Amino acid sequence: MADLSAFSALPDDARLWIRVADAPLPEAKQTALLDRLSAFMDRWTSHQQAVEGAATVLHDRFLVVAAVSTGAGDISGCGIDDLTHAIEDAASALDLGWVPSLHVLYRESDGGVVAVSRRVFQQRAETGTVTPDTPVFDPSLTTLGALRDGQLECPARASWHAQLIGPATDA
Numbered sequence: 001m002a003d004l005s006a007f008s009a010l011p012d013d014a015r016l017w018i019r020v021a022d023a024p025l026p027e028a029k030q031t032a033l034l035d036r037l038s039a040f041m042d043r044w045t046s047h048q049q050a051v052e053g054a055a056t057v058l059h060d061r062f063l064v065v066a067a068v069s070t071g072a073g074d075i076s077g078c079g080i081d082d083l084t085h086a087i088e089d090a091a092s093a094l095d096l097g098w099v100p101s102l103h104v105l106y107r108e109s110d111g112g113v114v115a116v117s118r119r120v121f122q123q124r125a126e127t128g129t130v131t132p133d134t135p136v137f138d139p140s141l142t143t144l145g146a147l148r149d150g151q152l153e154c155p156a157r158a159s160w161h162a163q164l165i166g167p168a169t170d171a
Contacts, residue, residue, distance in 0.1 A: 012145030
């Protein structure tokens, strides 16, 4: 089970953003990334209202940020842009790259997380490397509650990824 303790003070309806590193992040880089984002979050505002946020890295690849505005209303587009810039600035300073948003993420049998294009994922399904039982990831989650409910990782057959695998065949 992923450690979500960084988000213990936030409600299930907190807004969620997930970025995927293009390679596993060593612990030192994870710490440096989270330290930089923590400094940003200490001063993050939206419409002159403080934003309460937290971040963690899951599975050595997924930067997860959750936040809520302490005032009335949601976090503004400008507030979200500020977060995006903070993430990109931290990534640049730490020489981190991100997986393209349309890539498919799945877990290999050795436990490693792989990012491939949709076409490569389909090819791997055709060869049996990827099956309906293969754990896949959905970084498009938008609420902390969805993350807490375990929706980040599930078998391919239980997600939209099933359409890339094709119909199941009986052996």
